[in-house]
Amino acid sequence: MGIKIQLDKLLKEKNMKSNELAEIIDITPVNLSILKTGKAKAIRFSTLEVICKALDCQPGDIIIYEQD
């Protein structure tokens, strides 16, 4: 799939750990890990919104498209 999640990169930039983000956006660390590793099939707008709010970024910073 050409859609990539760049959460790792963003977390590094913001100097934040996965567990901290999971706590802020109120999702389980397991679900955050699924999202980070690209195993998620879809992402809700509400989840995207809270992630953008927590990391102070745009949806395009989290989700990118790469050609195969």
Next chain:
Amino acid sequence: MFKKATFKLVFDILFFLVVMNALATIFIIPMEGFDVSLSNSRYQPQNTFSNYLYIGAINEIIFSVTFVIVVHHLRKAAKIFIISKEFRSFNIVNHIKRSGQFLIILGLSLIVKKMFFIYYFETTRHFFQANSVIYLLVIVLGLSFIRVSKMLKISIQAKQDQDLTI
């Protein structure tokens, strides 16, 4: 209401009886030289022994073995569904699909068996016609099982996709 243990017991008894029946068929038919007319004392054979009797004997073995496989898969499906309460497993889909496929073979085998009986034994055609609907019902049941398994597979996939939506 049927308790879970009773439900399991019914499947276990059914499986045991079917296995015993299959073992009896597999061992007795070769012992009688594949002459199935000997094992049916109720009917008088219309024809003398011929190679066609092998078809009846082989069909009898196919029927017994298929019956065992059908009951085995149904038993496994029931065990997963009732005892383990595992609705999200693809195993249940595979077991229902397999039982459906073998039910079709079972239905066809029953039709061949009955046609064979008409030809070789004094069984009226009316008797065959009355029962042939039931054999077709077995085939329809098998096809329905295959469709149900496909529906179940789609629903499990949808559930998994839903679970992976963050």
